[in-house]
Amino acid sequence: MEMEQRGEQSISLSMSRIAEMATSAVTKREKVVKSSETERKERMDISYPLGTSSLMEQILSSDNLNRAYLQVVRNKGAEGVDGMKYTELKEYLAKNGEIIKEQLRMRKYKPQPVRRVEIPKPDGGVRNLGVPTVTDRFIQQAIAQVLTLIYEEQFHDHSYGFRPNRCAQQAILTALDIMNDGNDWIVDIDLEKSFDTVNHDKLMTIIGRTIKDGDVISIIRKYLVSGIMIDDEYEDSIVGTPQGGNLLPLLANIMLNELDKEMEKRGLNFVRYADDCIIMVGSEMSANRVMRNISRFIEEKLGLKVNMTKSKVDRPQGLKCLGFGFYYDTSAQQFKAKPHAKSVAKFKKRMRELTCRSWGVSNSYKVGKLNQLIRGWINYFKISSMKTLCRELAGNIRYRLRMCIWKHWKTPQNKEKNLVKLGVPRWAAHKVANTGNRYAHMCHNGWIQDAISIKRLTSFGLVSMLDYYTERCTTC
Numbered sequence: 119m120e121m122e123q124r125g126e127q128s129i130s131l132s133m134s135r136i137a138e139m140a141t142s143a144v145t146k147r148e149k150v151v152k153s154s155e156t157e158r159k160e161r162m163d164i165s166y167p168l169g170t171s172s173l174m175e176q177i178l179s180s181d182n183l184n185r186a187y188l189q190v191v192r193n194k195g196a197e198g199v200d201g202m203k204y205t206e207l208k209e210y211l212a213k214n215g216e217i218i219k220e221q222l223r224m225r226k227y228k229p230q231p232v233r234r235v236e237i238p239k240p241d242g243g244v245r246n247l248g249v250p251t252v253t254d255r256f257i258q259q260a261i262a263q264v265l266t267l268i269y270e271e272q273f274h275d276h277s278y279g280f281r282p283n284r285c286a287q288q289a290i291l292t293a294l295d296i297m298n299d300g301n302d303w304i305v306d307i308d309l310e311k312s313f314d315t316v317n318h319d320k321l322m323t324i325i326g327r328t329i330k331d332g333d334v335i336s337i338i339r340k341y342l343v344s345g346i347m348i349d350d351e352y353e354d355s356i357v358g359t360p361q362g363g364n365l366l367p368l369l370a371n372i373m374l375n376e377l378d379k380e381m382e383k384r385g386l387n388f389v390r391y392a393d394d395c396i397i398m399v400g401s402e403m404s405a406n407r408v409m410r411n412i413s414r415f416i417e418e419k420l421g422l423k424v425n426m427t428k429s430k431v432d433r434p435q436g437l438k439c440l441g442f443g444f445y446y447d448t449s450a451q452q453f454k455a456k457p458h459a460k461s462v463a464k465f466k467k468r469m470r471e472l473t474c475r476s477w478g479v480s481n482s483y484k485v486g487k488l489n490q491l492i493r494g495w496i497n498y499f500k501i502s503s504m505k506t507l508c509r510e511l512a513g514n515i516r517y518r519l520r521m522c523i524w525k526h527w528k529t530p531q532n533k534e535k536n537l538v539k540l541g542v543p544r545w546a547a548h549k550v551a552n553t554g555n556r557y558a559h560m561c562h563n564g565w566i567q568d569a570i571s572i573k574r575l576t577s578f579g580l581v582s583m584l585d586y587y588t589e590r591c592t593t594c
Contacts, residue, residue, distance in 0.1 A: 173331035177264050178219050186260035187211070190252065190364075198251030199233050199347050207252050218253070225336045229254050231345035231352060232362060248346060248362040258341065258364035261334065265368055268328060273371060274378035279392035280367030286391055286440045287501050290455050293389045293396060297434055297444070297453045301387050301398035303405040304432050306439075307412060309393045310425035317421040318342045321373050341365060367392070373420065380415055384408075389439075396439055405431040442502065456502045465495055465511065473518035475525045475557065482579065484522060488515060489581045496583070500590045512583035519580065520561040520570045540569035 176182065187207065194204055202210065211218075221227035232248030250258065266282070273281065278289040322339060329335055341363065345352055370392060381388050381397065386408065388397045397412065399405050409431055413424045430436075434444035434453050443458035457465075471477075472487045492515075496508075527533045530551045537547035542565050550565050560566060576582060 172333070173264065173329065174223060174333040177260050177334065178222065182263055183215075183256075183260055186256055186263060189259050189263075190256045193255075195252070195255065196235075196249050197233075198249050198254065199230055200251045200253075202252050204252045207256060210253065211256070218257070222257070222337060223333065225333060227257075227337065227340070229257075229337075229341050229344040231347045234346050234348045235362075250344075250363045254341070254344075255364050257337070261337065262365050262368045265329070265334075269368065269372060269375075272328070273375055274382060274390075276388055277371065277375065277378055277390045279390065279394070280371060286498075289389050289391045290440060290442050291501060293398065293439065294444075294453055294455060296387045296389070296398045299387075301400050302434055302453070303399050303402055304434060304437050305397040305399065305405050305408050305412070306430050306432060306437060307395050307397070307409070307416070308425040308428035309395075309416070310423040310428075315421070315423055316369070316373055320421050321369065324372060324376060338365070338369075373422075376420060377412075377416060380419075381412065384411075386412075391440055394440060396437065402431065441498070447503070454503045456504055457499045457507065461499070462507065462511075465491070466514070469511070469515060470518070473515070473522055475522055481519070481522055481526060484519070485579050488519075489579070492581050492583050492586060496587050496590055500587065502591075504587065505584065508584045508587045515580070515583065516570075516572065516575055517561055519575060520566060521557040523570055524557055524561060524566065537565065537569050540574070542569050 190207065191204055197203055218227060230251045230253075232250045232254075235247045235249055237245045237247055270282065276289075276292060278284045278286065278292075318339070321342070322335070325338065326335060329338075374390065374393065374395075377395070378388075378390060386397050387399070388395060390396075397405075397408055399408055409429065413426070413429070416422050416424050435446065437444055438458045438460065441458055441461040442455045443461075444453050444455055446452070447454050468491055469488070472484055472491065477484070524533070527536050534544075534547045534551035537551060538544055542550070546565050550560070550563060553560065572582075
């Protein structure tokens with residue numbers, strides 16, 4: 119077999135090839151304008167020459183399958199209904215790779231049902247996710263890589279979700295540019311379970327306008343109707359796209375690109391990230407009209423459902439988009455982004471979990487986890503204006519760490535000894551150590567704050583939230 123002969127060579131790429139597929143981070147604000155066809159190609163990380171062979175053969179090429187394998191392994195993920203782990207994929211493909219390729223060519227490959235997993239939502243309810251088998255994730259990834267190159271030429275410039283070289287921060291910066299051009303009335307459209315309600319026939323009709331290879335059309339259709347396993351019971355997937363599958367983001371963008379084209383035809387300013395879409399207009403009257411007309415288009419032409427209880431017309435200050443909120447800076451006379459209150463609350467909740475005094479891990483381990491949280495959060499919200507917020511959050515983190523350390527010292531004798539080591543006068547150390555007040559009260563004590571100072575916490579390894587933000591932010 120071809121895969122057996124290639125062995126390690128066929129399932130590995132150089133680090134430079136892998137780096138080409140990485141998504142670049144946004145480092146500065148820039149006005150987003152509609153790019154030419156040449157510029158679109160230059161923005162793409164993935165480079166795969168589309169030859170004259172059939173689309174299926176391009177999907178089944180060794181290079182494309184190689185990249186698909188690496189991506190699936192990189193993503194890891196849980197097992198599907200067959201119980202196969204991603205670590206077992208290499209051996210499985212070595213034995214069955216050629217058989218799978220031939221089945222795909224002959225339209226005899228049958229995807230397995232996805233395993234249903236319910237993910238709780240922060241605001242209540244659950245989000246239904248499907249976990250395909252690792253083999254199906256591999257095939258879906260191979261299909262998505264080739265089709266992405268085709269559809270990138272069609273996608274709108276103001277679509278940012280799940281596309282090469284695009285991210286949520288770019289979407290927010292584009293929205294700010296539009297708002298600051300005088301479009302400060304927002305039409306916030308919420309699609310109700312958009313991925314679960316996609317009409318298969320409508321989606322396949324749209325795909326068929328571009329994709330003419332019957333083999334590729336056949337396998338995409340099979341994935342749409344592969345079914346769902348819920349508690350060992352099979353359920354048909356009559357509508358919806360395979361949530362959790364590697365094809366989902368692309369299929370969603372293909373469907374919602376019809377919405378993008380409609381909004382462009384109407385001359386509307388918008389930003390879309392997957393199924394999150396905001397339209398910005400100049401007046402309340404226009405906003406209400408757009409809400410009615412676009413909602414009608416979504417439901418009648420695309421067959422999707424608009425959640426009218428969550429969709430709204432509002433000013434930027436009342437908007438939550440991709441975790442960001444907005445405010446008007448009177449001194450700069452323009453709208454700016456900030457972490458939304460719900461995003462801040464979520465950060466605080468996680469921070470409290472990581473600094474729980476009853477959590478039976480070392481304080482150094484807690485600091486390591488806190489550093490991951492801080493870096494990840496700031497890297498996402500670095501386009502926001504939030505110096506004051508960073509000072510506040512950093513103070514809360516230090517306060518809670520002091521409580522953890524104070525508890526860790528346990529006995530009055532040990533507390534006194536450690537305070538003296540950290541430079542507290544013995545008489546003050548004795549008094550503080552033998553005070554029976556609660557941890558929360560004690561860690562407001564000036565002597566404890568001097569002993570467990572910012573400098574000492576930094577030397578212990580704690581990342582300075584404000585310093586890290588100042589270093590990473592793109593608005594400073």
